[in-house]
Amino acid sequence: MSDAVYRSTVGRDYTPxxxxxxxxxxxxxxxxxxxxCHEEDLLCHAYDATMIExxxxxxxxxxxxxxxxxxxxxxxxxxxxxxxxxxxSGLTGGSLPVRGGIVLSLSRMDRIISLEPENMLAEVxxxxxxxxxxxxxxxxxxxxPPDPASFEFSTLGGxxxxxxxxxxxxxxxxxxxxxxxxxxxxxxxxxxRTGSRTAKCVVGYDLTRLLVGSEGTLAVFTKLILRxxxxxxxxxxxxAIFPDVHAAAQVVSALNSRTILPTTLEFMDRSSIDxxxxxxxxxxxxxxxxxxxxxxxxxxxxxxxxxxxxxxxCRQHTSLExxxxxxxxxxxxxxxxxxxxxxxxxxxxxxKFNEDVVVPRSKIPDLVSxxxxxxxxxxxxxxxxxxAGDGNIHVNILTDLAQPxxxxxxDAALHELFRHTIELGGTISGEHGIGLTKAPFLxxxxxxxxxxxxxxxxxxxxxxxxxNPGKIFNDNHHD
Amino acid sequence: MSDAVYRSTVGRDYTPxxxxxxxxxxxxxxxxxxxxCHEEDLLCHAYDATMIExxxxxxxxxxxxxxxxxxxxxxxxxxxxxxxxxxxSGLTGGSLPVRGGIVLSLSRMDRIISLEPENMLAEVxxxxxxxxxxxxxxxxxxxxPPDPASFEFSTLGGxxxxxxxxxxxxxxxxxxxxxxxxxxxxxxxxxxRTGSRTAKCVVGYDLTRLLVGSEGTLAVFTKLILRxxxxxxxxxxxxAIFPDVHAAAQVVSALNSRTILPTTLEFMDRSSIDxxxxxxxxxxxxxxxxxxxxxxxxxxxxxxxxxxxxxxxCRQHTSLExxxxxxxxxxxxxxxxxxxxxxxxxxxxxxKFNEDVVVPRSKIPDLVSxxxxxxxxxxxxxxxxxxAGDGNIHVNILTDLAQPxxxxxxDAALHELFRHTIELGGTISGEHGIGLTKAPFLxxxxxxxxxxxxxxxxxxxxxxxxxNPGKIFNDNHHD
Numbered sequence: 041m042s043d044a045v046y047r048s049t050v051g052r053d054y055t056p057x058x059x060x061x062x063x064x065x066x067x068x069x070x071x072x073x074x075x076x077c078h079e080e081d082l083l084c085h086a087y088d089a090t091m092i093e094x095x096x097x098x099x100x101x102x103x104x105x106x107x108x109x110x111x112x113x114x115x116x117x118x119x120x121x122x123x124x125x126x127x128x129s130g131l132t133g134g135s136l137p138v139r140g141g142i143v144l145s146l147s148r149m150d151r152i153i154s155l156e157p158e159n160m161l162a163e164v165x166x167x168x169x170x171x172x173x174x175x176x177x178x179x180x181x182x183x184x185p186p187d188p189a190s191f192e193f194s195t196l197g198g199x200x201x202x203x204x205x206x207x208x209x210x211x212x213x214x215x216x217x218x219x220x221x222x223x224x225x226x227x228x229x230x231x232x233r234t235g236s237r238t239a240k241c242v243v244g245y246d247l248t249r250l251l252v253g254s255e256g257t258l259a260v261f262t263k264l265i266l267r268x269x270x271x272x273x274x275x276x277x278x279x280a281i282f283p284d285v286h287a288a289a290q291v292v293s294a295l296n297s298r299t300i301l302p303t304t305l306e307f308m309d310r311s312s313i314d315x316x317x318x319x320x321x322x323x324x325x326x327x328x329x330x331x332x333x334x335x336x337x338x339x340x341x342x343x344x345x346x347x348x349x350x351x352x353x354c355r356q357h358t359s360l361e362x363x364x365x366x367x368x369x370x371x372x373x374x375x376x377x378x379x380x381x382x383x384x385x386x387x388x389x390x391x392k393f394n395e396d397v398v399v400p401r402s403k404i405p406d407l408v409s410x411x412x413x414x415x416x417x418x419x420x421x422x423x424x425x426x427x428a429g430d431g432n433i434h435v436n437i438l439t440d441l442a443q444p445x446x447x448x449x450x451d452a453a454l455h456e457l458f459r460h461t462i463e464l465g466g467t468i469s470g471e472h473g474i475g476l477t478k479a480p481f482l483x484x485x486x487x488x489x490x491x492x493x494x495x496x497x498x499x500x501x502x503x504x505x506x507x508n509p510g511k512i513f514n515d516n517h518h519d
Numbered sequence: 520m521s522d523a524v525y526r527s528t529v530g531r532d533y534t535p536x537x538x539x540x541x542x543x544x545x546x547x548x549x550x551x552x553x554x555x556c557h558e559e560d561l562l563c564h565a566y567d568a569t570m571i572e573x574x575x576x577x578x579x580x581x582x583x584x585x586x587x588x589x590x591x592x593x594x595x596x597x598x599x600x601x602x603x604x605x606x607x608s609g610l611t612g613g614s615l616p617v618r619g620g621i622v623l624s625l626s627r628m629d630r631i632i633s634l635e636p637e638n639m640l641a642e643v644x645x646x647x648x649x650x651x652x653x654x655x656x657x658x659x660x661x662x663x664p665p666d667p668a669s670f671e672f673s674t675l676g677g678x679x680x681x682x683x684x685x686x687x688x689x690x691x692x693x694x695x696x697x698x699x700x701x702x703x704x705x706x707x708x709x710x711x712r713t714g715s716r717t718a719k720c721v722v723g724y725d726l727t728r729l730l731v732g733s734e735g736t737l738a739v740f741t742k743l744i745l746r747x748x749x750x751x752x753x754x755x756x757x758x759a760i761f762p763d764v765h766a767a768a769q770v771v772s773a774l775n776s777r778t779i780l781p782t783t784l785e786f787m788d789r790s791s792i793d794x795x796x797x798x799x800x801x802x803x804x805x806x807x808x809x810x811x812x813x814x815x816x817x818x819x820x821x822x823x824x825x826x827x828x829x830x831x832x833c834r835q836h837t838s839l840e841x842x843x844x845x846x847x848x849x850x851x852x853x854x855x856x857x858x859x860x861x862x863x864x865x866x867x868x869x870x871k872f873n874e875d876v877v878v879p880r881s882k883i884p885d886l887v888s889x890x891x892x893x894x895x896x897x898x899x900x901x902x903x904x905x906x907a908g909d910g911n912i913h914v915n916i917l918t919d920l921a922q923p924x925x926x927x928x929x930d931a932a933l934h935e936l937f938r939h940t941i942e943l944g945g946t947i948s949g950e951h952g953i954g955l956t957k958a959p960f961l962x963x964x965x966x967x968x969x970x971x972x973x974x975x976x977x978x979x980x981x982x983x984x985x986x987n988p989g990k991i992f993n994d995n996h997h998d
Binding site (some may be wrong): 048156158160161202203205209213214216217226230232233234236238239240241242243244245246247249250252253254258269270293300301307323338340341342345354398399400402427430431432465466467468469470471472473474482485486487489490491493494496497498501512513 | 534544630635637638640681682685688692693695696705709710711712713715716717718720721722723724725726728729731732733737749772778779817818820821824825877878879880884908909910911944945946947948949950951952953961964965966968969970973974975976977979980991
């Protein structure tokens with residue numbers, strides 16, 4: 041999406057004297073070199089992965105919780121919007137300063153404070169990169185499983201703010217399942233500590249999980265206590281090609297009764313396969329109508345038997361070809377097609393709408409059929425792939441918004457997609473969050489009473505509406 | 520604890536005409552036979568496992584969400600306290616009607632609405648007994664892991680309200696980790712639906728996890744969507760006896776580096792062992808100073824190796840005796856001592872304070888040493904056992920409150936226990952909740968800002984303070 045540009049309201053709402061006071065205040069908190077109003081810094085912090093532009097008025101890089109608290113106190117005094125930001129890799133505009141104000145970059149708060157093998161946890165600052173924590177954990181035989189596609193560059197603070205999912209969620213769950221406790225600063229500058237350093241904790245309301253997935257609208261995280269697990273002894277990858285999507289979907293359904301819980305169960309439809317064949321020059325069987333990439337992990341002895349079990353299952357469901365990895369190199373080769381999709385999609389059309397709907401696993405075939413109908417009705421290219429193991433399908437509408445009438449067709453298609461998803465017992469966002477782009481659709485899934493409760497909770501934390509304003513809630517309901 | 524009796528305030532605050540109108544209203548909602556003001560019903564609903572007495576004015580047994588909503592609307596109109604109740608097996612007074620009013624028994628809402636193997640979930644009413652769901656799941660090779668000690672009689676609604684833990688939490692987590700979504704009625708009678716039927720869902724704030732563990736103070740659950748997992752292929756149990764608590768604690772710490780995650784890792788100290796020897800006539804080695812009961816589960820091939828690995832580990836740490844189960848009968852025999860503790864404790868002294876503190880696993884030896892000091896300082900019998908695998912130790916103070924000055928010594932000991940727990944980075948309740956009995960200690964763990972946020976959240980859901988009033992929050996802070 042590239043049709044929206046948001047402008048700051050700060051210039052309109054504040055006097056030059058107030059703007060000067062805010063600048064001076066910020067400099068006195070973090071030092072002059074950690075505040076910027078330079079055009080290039082503002083532009084660099086005006087985007088996330090949606091390609092919508094929203095320019096802030098200030099970018100600030102605090103070093104510690106005390107500075108974060110002081111910045112929020114200052115912002116409260118002048119009613120200035122503050123938007124916390126990790127790597128800016130979000131897919132729904134969550135870190136965009138749509139009303140201008142301060143972008144609070146947590147990138148300098150990137151220390152792993154402690155890594156405690158005996159307690160199987162890590163305490164980290166929000167700016168730590170996801171993959172860096174996992175690499176540090178690996179040195180102790182430990183594992184941080186949540187792996188959003190962005191794991192090599194997205195920050196743990198951002199992951200927690202969105203409750204990021206990923207490929208391994210089938211077996212290991214999502215970010216939410218790894219957050220034991222938080223230190224966070226409220227919009228008024230007060231610091232709170234939630235949860236504990238233990239798995240069990242039932243002391244008052246679960247503010248930890250309320251803050252996880254709150255998309256930077258309730259508090260700014262300054263410390264995360266994250267649970268680690270034992271690293272699996274071995275990993276095996278199987279690539280299976282099927283003549284059509286229904287055969288692949290049956291394998292997904294049948295997996296249950298085998299008591300095999302794959303780590304990863306990725307799905308690609310015919311369009312995705314065609315796309316990687318054409319643009320990434322990957323060779324796949326001519327008759328391939330669907331592809332499953334299955335990864336299992338666990339103890340050595342078990343994994344061999346499970347792999348054979350899986351291969352047999354795929355054979356029973358008319359798979360055309362099955363490849364099992366025997367080394368890390370072979371494993372990487374099998375992942376090539378899956379990893380090539382996202383870059384390849386960008387070559388098909390200038391605009392891409394990537395929606396991360398989820399349906400109960402048994403409804404995947406229904407969803408796939410309905411996607412075909414939506415594609416035909418609205419004459420739009422739709423490419424689907426993703427996390428079949430947990431029913432989380434990434435539906436990509438590929439189009440060119442410059443063509444007249446396209447925007448309307450896309451809106452109609454999205455509306456239908458979300459309606460069908462909800463009808464099938466699903467949810468409109470599995471891992472990307474609501475942010476800005478899905479806010480108009482929120483009331484399709486949530487009833488007015490639930491929405492009202494959520495808005496009141498927002499006011500409990502942020503009565504002045506200064507923290508990441510304009511996100512999640514939106515008054516332009518589609519229903 | 521048996522020293523407190525709470526009286527209804529309804530008789531004082533309402534006119535006879537209002538009381539009559541409430542009775543008539545309740546009968547018209549659920550039918551005359553599902554409302555009671557009989558002395559025997561009021562008394563039966565005046566207790567939970569704390570033995571504190573708090574008598575309601577009405578007991579009502581609704582059949583469905585519509586009736587629950589109508590009861591809450593009526594209660595809102597007359598400002599009558601409503602206390603939801605499952606099996607009344609709570610350990611902190613959570614289901615006691617301390618201000619009188621209506622006890623809302625969910626015992627008749629006990630249907631398993633659906634059990635979906637393909638989606639690995641169940642939809643249940645709140646009155647379903649924990650073990651009944653697991654038995655139903657077992658028919659499909661599925662498993663509902665959370666197993667509070669009360670699993671044969673406690674209800675899932677109550678389990679979710681407390682985020683109940685249990686023995687298997689080491690590997691499988693607690694109740695919170697199995698709740699995907701909820702249907703709940705707010706104090707004003709509005710019905711909301713939270714979460715989804717999918718593992719991934721990031722649509723607005725996570726009201727599901729906010730309601731989990733909210734101890735019946737925010738909403739009344741009328742439907743639970745619970746996640747199921749695959750049933751393990753095999754289970755093995757190992758009982759290991761050690762000369763002292765420190766050897767046992769070292770085994771607990773060393774387990775990590777072996778990449779073995781036990782399902783259950785139970786601990787008994789010398790006092791617990793003496794107690795079961797004396798009162799349950801169980802034979803244990805004379806020199807036994809600590810005992811570990813370790814259970815592992817998983818695929819057949821793996822579990823054999825892991826069991827041998829564990830036995831070797833225990834031997835390295837000077838275990839006096841190690842017994843491995845080879846059958847279900849042998850497994851039951853090993854569990855005999857652990858299961859005998861709670862009943863045996865009741866024979867030692869008339870009053871028992873059972874506190875479920877949690878410390879990071881590495882701090883268990885420190886906690887055990889401090890418990891010895893507390894016991895000596897205050898001249899109190901303290902027996903400790905519990906879930907060493909997740910640092911959750913059940914500390915039992917056994918005493919006779921009828922003796923003058925005992926109450927004061929117990930209070931001082933509890934205060935010290937909680938202070939030490941927090942100093943060690945732990946939490947004052949791992950699985951029992953705060954309810955009534957721990958409310959005076961809440962502010963030892965939570966800072967004033969966090970407490971204020973929680974109280975505001977309570978007001979968002981329950982502005983009239985009619986839903987389970989007097990729980991969690993308490994103005995008699997100990998700090």
